Amino acid sequence: MADVKTVFINGVEYPFDAGQTVIQVAHENGLDVPHYCYHPGLSIAGNCRICMVEVEGDAKPQVSCKLECAPPPWVSEPLRIQTESELAKSARAGTMEMLLVNHPLDCPICDQAGECHLQDYSYQLGQGQASSSTAKTKLPKNVAFGEKIVYDAERCIKCTLCVRFCEEVTETNELNLGGRGDEEIVIMSSKGEFETDYSMNIIDICPVGALTSRDFRFKSRLWFMDFADSVCTGCARGCNVITGGRNGSMMRMEPRHNADVNQWWMCDQGRLDYRYVNTPTRIATPRIKTADGVWAAATVDDAILAAAAALKAAGGNVLVDGGCTLEEMHLAQQLAAALGGKATYAAATGEADGFLRVAEQGANAAGAELLGLARATKAGAAAVLVVERDANVPQALRDGADAVVVFATDADHVPASAQVVFPFGSSAERDGLFVNTDGRVQVAQRNPGIGPDNLTPPYELLEEILGELDAGYDWHGRDGIVAAIQAQPAFAKISLPAAQATAEVGATS
Amino acid sequence: MTVTVKPVRRRKASFLDRLYLPAIAKGLSITFMRMFKPKVTMQFPEERWTVRDEYRGMPVLVSDDEGRPKCVACSLCEFVCPPKAIFIVPDELEAGNNVERGPAVFDLNMLRCIYCGLCEEACPEEAIFMSKNYLVWGAEREDMIFHKDKLYELGGVREEGVKKWKDK
Ligand code: SF4
Ligand code: SF4
Ligand code: SF4
Ligand code: SF4
Ligand code: FES
Numbered sequence: 001m002a003d004v005k006t007v008f009i010n011g012v013e014y015p016f017d018a019g020q021t022v023i024q025v026a027h028e029n030g031l032d033v034p035h036y037c038y039h040p041g042l043s044i045a046g047n048c049r050i051c052m053v054e055v056e057g058d059a060k061p062q063v064s065c066k067l068e069c070a071p072p073p074w075v076s077e078p079l080r081i082q083t084e085s086e087l088a089k090s091a092r093a094g095t096m097e098m099l100l101v102n103h104p105l106d107c108p109i110c111d112q113a114g115e116c117h118l119q120d121y122s123y124q125l126g127q128g129q130a131s132s133s134t135a136k137t138k139l140p141k142n143v144a145f146g147e148k149i150v151y152d153a154e155r156c157i158k159c160t161l162c163v164r165f166c167e168e169v170t171e172t173n174e175l176n177l178g179g180r181g182d183e184e185i186v187i188m189s190s191k192g193e194f195e196t197d198y199s200m201n202i203i204d205i206c207p208v209g210a211l212t213s214r215d216f217r218f219k220s221r222l223w224f225m226d227f228a229d230s231v232c233t234g235c236a237r238g239c240n241v242i243t244g245g246r247n248g249s250m251m252r253m254e255p256r257h258n259a260d261v262n263q264w265w266m267c268d269q270g271r272l273d274y275r276y277v278n279t280p281t282r283i284a285t286p287r288i289k290t291a292d293g294v295w296a297a298a299t300v301d302d303a304i305l306a307a308a309a310a311l312k313a314a315g316g317n318v319l320v321d322g323g324c325t326l327e328e329m330h331l332a333q334q335l336a337a338a339l340g341g342k343a344t345y346a347a348a349t350g351e352a353d354g355f356l357r358v359a360e361q362g363a364n365a366a367g368a369e370l371l372g373l374a375r376a377t378k379a380g381a382a383a384v385l386v387v388e389r390d391a392n393v394p395q396a397l398r399d400g401a402d403a404v405v406v407f408a409t410d411a412d413h414v415p416a417s418a419q420v421v422f423p424f425g426s427s428a429e430r431d432g433l434f435v436n437t438d439g440r441v442q443v444a445q446r447n448p449g450i451g452p453d454n455l456t457p458p459y460e461l462l463e464e465i466l467g468e469l470d471a472g473y474d475w476h477g478r479d480g481i482v483a484a485i486q487a488q489p490a491f492a493k494i495s496l497p498a499a500q501a502t503a504e505v506g507a508t509s
Numbered sequence: 510m511t512v513t514v515k516p517v518r519r520r521k522a523s524f525l526d527r528l529y530l531p532a533i534a535k536g537l538s539i540t541f542m543r544m545f546k547p548k549v550t551m552q553f554p555e556e557r558w559t560v561r562d563e564y565r566g567m568p569v570l571v572s573d574d575e576g577r578p579k580c581v582a583c584s585l586c587e588f589v590c591p592p593k594a595i596f597i598v599p600d601e602l603e604a605g606n607n608v609e610r611g612p613a614v615f616d617l618n619m620l621r622c623i624y625c626g627l628c629e630e631a632c633p634e635e636a637i638f639m640s641k642n643y644l645v646w647g648a649e650r651e652d653m654i655f656h657k658d659k660l661y662e663l664g665g666v667r668e669e670g671v672k673k674w675k676d677k
Contacts, residue, residue: 221588
């Protein structure tokens with residue numbers, strides 16, 4: 001057998017690894033070959049036929065997702081593939097036409113519009129008129145697949161990605177294909193609910209709008225939303241995500257590919273956890289408690305002065321949420337030092353599920369340990385309290401701390417002892433670094449479409465307060481803070497990304 | 510660049526001009542002549558112009574031949590509207606409706622609308638139309654924001670055109 005190690009795609013020679021198929025090599029090299037039923041994280045089914053390419057010398061096109069780059073043993077020359085030849089294009093156009101014979105063209109009412117492969121390829125390859133005049137089949141719409149997912153059989157192209165996900169990734173086998181021919185649909189096991197807590201990933205991988213999220217259903221058009229690369233703070237795994245928001249509300253969270261952390265997936269609990277961001281009791285402006293005990297909205301500058309004055313009088317410890325960024329935790333340490341106290345962090349412990357979710361709930365607990373913050377286990381006095389989530393800093397800890405300066409997301413989480421309150425953004429609204437359970441440093445980016453307008457980043461507020469305390473602290477800015485953390489011995493073997501660096505952007509499919 | 514200024518020579522007003530009386534007489538004679546000609550002034554607002562078919566008046570929402578609201582809250586008009594006059598909150602409709610989705614809120618701000626007609630052009634459901642209504646007024650700003658019910662009332666029923674969800 002000749003040892004062929006390369007493949008020609010559109011005339012360019014690319015090397016390949018043993019077992020790789022043409023579509024994999026093409027995607028790796030930035031070539032766009034259309035695909036529905038292919039997903040890099042699942043087995044290859046080769047049933048949708050949209051990925052057809054021409055193999056030079058062959059009369060018929062072949063599916064590139066299943067076609068191995070290694071030529072058959074009796075051929076000693078590399079395969080020569082054309083992805084954009086007339087034959088390849090007409091094969092795909094034919095596939096598109098067949099797919100659209102029964103597709104309802106629901107785009108005006110379909111949540112997938114804007115991120116739908118069928119819509120995209122239809123623009124590229126489709127024709128304006130159908131050649132078939134038969135009536136479209138009527139199939140069940142708005143079928144509940146458990147509580148979180150809505151299935152629309154008319155939109156489904158039977159690519160079996162969702163079925164394979166439940167077979168291969170979660171191994172819970174809730175879905176299968178049923179019926180025949182035109183009437184073929186995806187059916188759910190008789191239990192009617194998913195056993196896995198990773199079910200919503202099938203919404204992301206479904207190439208069309210056949211599977212949509214009950215939670216996000218009809219909430220917003222994609223093209224009105226802002227997106228940002230961030231990190232889930234639901235547990236210490238730190239799955240890479242893309243946050244989506246509009247007009248100050250967070251709309252959804254979707255996984256972002258990171259081969260070393262979460263692959264393509266995230267758990268449903270983390271995905272739906274974002275809802276705390278939209279609580280009606282969000283704090284939007286700083287507040288100061290007046291002499292007669294009522295809260296008054298204040299400017300940021302006034303609040304900083306008031307906070308510094310209150311802290312000079314009180315002194316003491318700082319308690320931060322385990323979901324704070326490295327920058328915030330580092331400044332909390334500086335603040336505690338200036339106040340003559342200690343900085344601690346609080347985080348809940350949940351249950352690991354053996355896949356992604358880990359027991360540690362403090363998204364940056366590993367970072368806190370690296371910085372040398374101790375874990376607060378029971379209530380103890382703290383002059384400054386930073387609480388993002390109720391789960392990490394529960395009421396007992398908040399009330400027990402007797403804090404005078406509080407950074408909080410939700411007004412309901414502000415203890416009665418507070419004198420000055422600063423609005424604290426949710427994890428989707430703050431830039432910063434997180435260290436996940438495996439010691440991996442990850443970047444979270446602020447999504448401008450989420451949260452109250454003009455939120456001052458907490459690290460700026462903390463620096464300002466430190467400056468007012470006359471403890472000899474110089475303003476650093478975010479770059480300076482990251483550099484100061486990097487200079488610590490515990491971070492000698494870790495390289496922190498520069499503050500402006502964007503998070504690693506993975507392929508979404 | 511040099512600018513050349515050309516002085517205009519003005520004729521000096523004559524004695525008759527300065528008297529003004531001939532000009533007044535001339536003006537009054539036109540007024541008198543008009544009194545015996547047919548009237549062209551329209552008694553607006555009791556009387557209204559009939560506008561041409563292609564006239565673009567205020568955008569309104571229409572119902573289909575069975576009286577069902579046609580808009581599915583796809584938000585394409587909201588997206589295309591240049592001055593952002595449209596605000597939509599989509600919602601899920603109860604089972605039994607002809608379509609799954611419709612607007613919970615459909616606000617049209619007529620202080621913003623520039624009558625461009627792009628909403629009508631963008632609508633895949635033929636649910637929004639430029640009506641012939643050019644008389645849009647309000648005593649307060651709030652009155653100029655038309656809500657869904659009012660827009661459907663103004664639009665009425667439109668029998669022809671796309672009826673995509675009719676049999677759903
Ligand atoms: S529901 Fe989506 S992922 Fe599942 S078979 Fe249909 S099109 Fe494919
Ligand atoms: S496993 Fe943890 S980090 Fe990942 S999505 Fe779930 S809660 Fe978030
Ligand atoms: S006519 Fe133009 S400006 Fe007025 S609502 Fe429609 S798109 Fe907007
Ligand atoms: S474009 Fe038509 S269907 Fe879509 S929201 Fe506007 S009026 Fe409704
Ligand atoms: S992507 Fe290759 S056949 Fe579906």
